[in-house]
Amino acid sequence: MNLDAKIPEGDLKDKWKRYQSECKLVNSANKRKFDVIVVGSGLAGASAAATLAEAGYNVKCFCFQDSPRRAHSVAAQGGINAAKNYKNDGDQVWRMFVDTLKGGDFRSREANVYRLAELSAAVIDHFTQQGVPFAREYAGVLSNRSFGGVQVQRTFYARGQTGQQLLLAAYSQLSRQIESGQVKMFSRHEMQDLVVIDGKARGIVVRDLVTGEIDSHAADAVVLATGGYSKVFFLSTLAMGCNATAIWKAHQKGALFAAPSFTQIHPTALPQINETQSKLTLMSESLRNDGRIWVPIKKDETRLAKDIPEAERDYYLERRYPAFGNLAPRDISSRAAKERLDQGLGVGPLKNAVYLDFKDAIARLGQKVISDRYGNLFEMYKKITGIDAYLQPMLISPAPHFSMGGLWVDYELMTTIPGLYAIGECNFADHGANRLGANSLLQASVDGYFILPLTLGNYLSGELNKAKIKTDHPAFLEAMAKASQKIKAVLANHGSITVDALHRRLGKILWRECAMSRNAEGLKEAIQEIRTLQKDFRENIKVTGRDDEINTELDKAMRLEDFLEIAELMCLDALQREESCGAHFREEYQTVEGEAIRNDEDFAYVSAWEFKGEGRFELHREALKFEYVKAQTRNYK
Amino acid sequence: MQLHFKIWRQENPAQKGQFKAYDVAGLHEDMSLLEALDFLNESLVMKGESVVAFDHDCREGICGQCGMFVNGRAHGPLDHVTTCQLHLRSFQDGDVITLEPFRAAAFPVLRDLMVDRSAFDRIIQKGGFINAHTGSAPEANANLIGKKLADKAMDFASCIGCGACVATCKNASAALFTSAKINHLNRLPQGKIEAHERTLAMVNQMEEEAFGHCSFTGACEVECPQNISIASISEMNWSFIKASLMK
Numbered sequence: 001m002n003l004d005a006k007i008p009e010g011d012l013k014d015k016w017k018r019y020q021s022e023c024k025l026v027n028s029a030n031k032r033k034f035d036v037i038v039v040g041s042g043l044a045g046a047s048a049a050a051t052l053a054e055a056g057y058n059v060k061c062f063c064f065q066d067s068p069r070r071a072h073s074v075a076a077q078g079g080i081n082a083a084k085n086y087k088n089d090g091d092q093v094w095r096m097f098v099d100t101l102k103g104g105d106f107r108s109r110e111a112n113v114y115r116l117a118e119l120s121a122a123v124i125d126h127f128t129q130q131g132v133p134f135a136r137e138y139a140g141v142l143s144n145r146s147f148g149g150v151q152v153q154r155t156f157y158a159r160g161q162t163g164q165q166l167l168l169a170a171y172s173q174l175s176r177q178i179e180s181g182q183v184k185m186f187s188r189h190e191m192q193d194l195v196v197i198d199g200k201a202r203g204i205v206v207r208d209l210v211t212g213e214i215d216s217h218a219a220d221a222v223v224l225a226t227g228g229y230s231k232v233f234f235l236s237t238l239a240m241g242c243n244a245t246a247i248w249k250a251h252q253k254g255a256l257f258a259a260p261s262f263t264q265i266h267p268t269a270l271p272q273i274n275e276t277q278s279k280l281t282l283m284s285e286s287l288r289n290d291g292r293i294w295v296p297i298k299k300d301e302t303r304l305a306k307d308i309p310e311a312e313r314d315y316y317l318e319r320r321y322p323a324f325g326n327l328a329p330r331d332i333s334s335r336a337a338k339e340r341l342d343q344g345l346g347v348g349p350l351k352n353a354v355y356l357d358f359k360d361a362i363a364r365l366g367q368k369v370i371s372d373r374y375g376n377l378f379e380m381y382k383k384i385t386g387i388d389a390y391l392q393p394m395l396i397s398p399a400p401h402f403s404m405g406g407l408w409v410d411y412e413l414m415t416t417i418p419g420l421y422a423i424g425e426c427n428f429a430d431h432g433a434n435r436l437g438a439n440s441l442l443q444a445s446v447d448g449y450f451i452l453p454l455t456l457g458n459y460l461s462g463e464l465n466k467a468k469i470k471t472d473h474p475a476f477l478e479a480m481a482k483a484s485q486k487i488k489a490v491l492a493n494h495g496s497i498t499v500d501a502l503h504r505r506l507g508k509i510l511w512r513e514c515a516m517s518r519n520a521e522g523l524k525e526a527i528q529e530i531r532t533l534q535k536d537f538r539e540n541i542k543v544t545g546r547d548d549e550i551n552t553e554l555d556k557a558m559r560l561e562d563f564l565e566i567a568e569l570m571c572l573d574a575l576q577r578e579e580s581c582g583a584h585f586r587e588e589y590q591t592v593e594g595e596a597i598r599n600d601e602d603f604a605y606v607s608a609w610e611f612k613g614e615g616r617f618e619l620h621r622e623a624l625k626f627e628y629v630k631a632q633t634r635n636y637k
Numbered sequence: 638m639q640l641h642f643k644i645w646r647q648e649n650p651a652q653k654g655q656f657k658a659y660d661v662a663g664l665h666e667d668m669s670l671l672e673a674l675d676f677l678n679e680s681l682v683m684k685g686e687s688v689v690a691f692d693h694d695c696r697e698g699i700c701g702q703c704g705m706f707v708n709g710r711a712h713g714p715l716d717h718v719t720t721c722q723l724h725l726r727s728f729q730d731g732d733v734i735t736l737e738p739f740r741a742a743a744f745p746v747l748r749d750l751m752v753d754r755s756a757f758d759r760i761i762q763k764g765g766f767i768n769a770h771t772g773s774a775p776e777a778n779a780n781l782i783g784k785k786l787a788d789k790a791m792d793f794a795s796c797i798g799c800g801a802c803v804a805t806c807k808n809a810s811a812a813l814f815t816s817a818k819i820n821h822l823n824r825l826p827q828g829k830i831e832a833h834e835r836t837l838a839m840v841n842q843m844e845e846e847a848f849g850h851c852s853f854t855g856a857c858e859v860e861c862p863q864n865i866s867i868a869s870i871s872e873m874n875w876s877f878i879k880a881s882l883m884k
Contacts, residue, residue, distance in 0.1 A: 047771075065694055066702060074695065074701075124777045128777040131767045131794075133821070135787070168794065276676055282697070383722045500675065544681070550649075
């Protein structure tokens with residue numbers, strides 16, 4: 001298979017402008033002839049649905065939550081990056097492009113990353129116009145702060161609730177289009193399958209989570225904006241309902257899945273405190289602007305943090321990465337924490353945490369300033385742990401967070417199935433092997449507001465005046481029947497393992513073998529163990545209730561079935577990549593100081609997997625060329 | 638720790654519901670209330686019974702999807718938290734915990750503790766936005782907005798749409814929710830232009846839905862997870878009078 005990313009010719013700085021000038025358009029009168037399905041109503045999905053509707057397309061938008069406003073973009077705390085150079089600190093599109101490419105450890109496409117940086121400034125303008133109350137300076141201009149992996153202040157924010165404010169802005173535009181009739185919204189609906197006819201995406205099968213009814217919808221194009229899959233780890237920073245079902249079904253229907261093993265472990269989440277825990281709450285990376293991370297130098301330290309003298313503390317990020325200190329990129333910070341924990345230097349009741357300490361910042365700036373900057377995060381910390389972080393350091397620990405991997409897309413964000421697009425976190429495009437903080441909201445917005453609405457026209461212009469396919473087509477009927485059968489099979493099982501119990505087992509395997517560090521032997525073992533779990537699911541899963549009513553246990557079961565398959569592919573992908581890059585750290589490939597050894601000669605490619613039937617996958621490679629920035633070894637020292 | 642739950646079970650909107658008692662042992666105080674429900678649900682599955690349905694998603698107090706009455710209070714005994722942020726350390730070993738769905742005519746029960754809050758979406762659809770065409774925005778710093786004003790707008794914009802304000806109000810009024818969005822947008826220079834139309838459209842939709850009127854008891858602001866003040870409602874009323882006169 002020839003993976004053509006369709007990158008426009010010309011100089012890097014001109015590629016997107018060239019694309020804009022040369023792509024085919026659909027005129028306004030013709031847009032109303034096209035039906036577009038958008039699955040997911042997060043920042044990418046809502047912005048795409050609203051913008052496509054505004055342009056005149058007929059849009060149907062689906063989400064599994066009770067309202068599009070709940071999508072998990074809502075939980076992003078820290079901010080959104082843009083190369084505005086408001087701080088006069090030397091920021092430029094070029095610098096942002098290089099930071100992002102380097103942050104991703106040279107495993108993403110130059111042209112995509114450049115475009116992300118190029119469109120960033122306009123995203124801030126657009127959100128401001130939509131009424132996002134970004135943080136301001138006293139005189140009224142927008143304020144900025146720093147995030148990990150960069151040396152400029154380019155992050156825009158709205159307290160510690162930036163994701164909420166951006167999502168609600170996109171939701172407000174979506175609501176405007178729902179009112180105008182251009183978008184038909186389907187809440188509490190979950191996609192069950194993708195329908196492909198004559199090689200093109202033609203619609204989806206959905207399940208109404210209230211009535212249980214299976215239905216289908218036809219369209220001229222399908223856009224997936226279904227977010228990340230790190231909930232595969234069971235314990236993660238993701239919402240409970242986040243799932244991989246839509247992208248996995250698309251994968252089974254022919255869309256290649258890229259870099260599934262690239263999943264980000266966030267360094268600053270709250271530590272797990274017990275076995276029954278359902279999720280790990282993130283504490284924003286922005287806290288690392290003022291908080292200092294440390295562990296005691298002595299094992300089995302019993303004193304309280306405040307009683308441990310400076311000389312007996314190891315500020316390990318400042319020590320190992322003096323140039324970036326506590327703002328080292330996420331993959332590096334998480335791995336450094338893991339190393340301390342593995343050496344038995346962890347703190348907290350389960351010895352699974354490190355300190356994030358604001359003592360010095362409070363002494364320097366006063367509690368008022370710290371509370372202005374992070375007040376809601378300190379409150380949240382107190383609500384969950386009962387601890388006042390103004391008085392003692394926070395306990396933090398690494399947790400599964402973002403998935404860089406996702407459906408392979410070309411420069412137009414189209415998957416390998418014509419007419420099927422993937423935008424936002426569910427694609428693999430801009431972040432390479434590690435995403436920089438505050439680039440996730442950015443990518444979702446850029447994809448949804450600016451890129452997809454244009455690139456979709458380039459495809460649809462070729463579909464004009466072709467015969468419409470209806471949902472009575474045999475391919476739809478077959479997909480619906482298959483979806484029903486799958487559900488009935490799960491309910492008929494009457495086994496002995498609950499969905500959560502099986503998912504926890506899966507999470508433990510992945511956390512052990514396919515998280516912050518991996519090795520060949522462990523990955524091979526993990527694949528065998530995951531296959532056992534898949535068998536357990538088929539033979540032993542126990543789900544009660546019926547399929548024609550609200551059945552939250554059944555919803556979870558259907559998601560788990562897909563997680564079990566994606567987990568296998570994650571391990572397979574990690575196994576084939578015999579190098580360390582970004583979030584993917586293979587123990588066999590490290591320096592004596594424990595830093596990653598990347599192998600550009602053999603692995604400067606995007607791995608893209610083709611589904612070949614149950615448990616069989618074929619690897620394709622999209623070579624990555626670095627024409628503008630020399631792929632160097634990352635150095636945050 | 639052990640807790641005695643009394644939980645509202647109702648199969649669907651048409652059926653009559655009732656409380657059912659569940660004794661749950663093996664809990665500990667660091668668990669969240671929703672994790673205790675997960676724990677209970679796993680045991681119900683093992684017994685072959687159907688699980689207790691409840692809404693939830695982010696479990697960190699920001700998505701607004703969770704919400705139930707816990708011992709007679711929306712989101713439970715603490716002020717300004719969501720249900721998902723409530724931990725068992727707020728209860729004593731052996732306590733009876735009564736869980737009910739939010740009760741309001743505008744929020745019909747779908748099943749057990751799950752309600753339909755789509756009335757909120759319909760209020761937003763009428764005017765909870767600025768007509769901002771993608772591509773048409775001026776440079777972000779072209780409009781200066783003082784920090785105080787921006788902060789105030791953010792206070793209102795922080796509403797998570799959970800519906801606790803409605804559930805706790807004896808009139809089941811949606812005034813706090815509706816006013817928060819109106820005040821967020823009307824206050825900003827870019828939102829001011831459509832302020833009157835927005836206020837009228839949203840207030841009218843609020844009245845179309847089955848919400849009651851606000852009688853200023855102040856119950857809503859006690860429960861609001863984002864601590865939005867009841868002063869928001871007075872401001873909306875003032876905007877509504879202005880908008881009606883300017884019509």
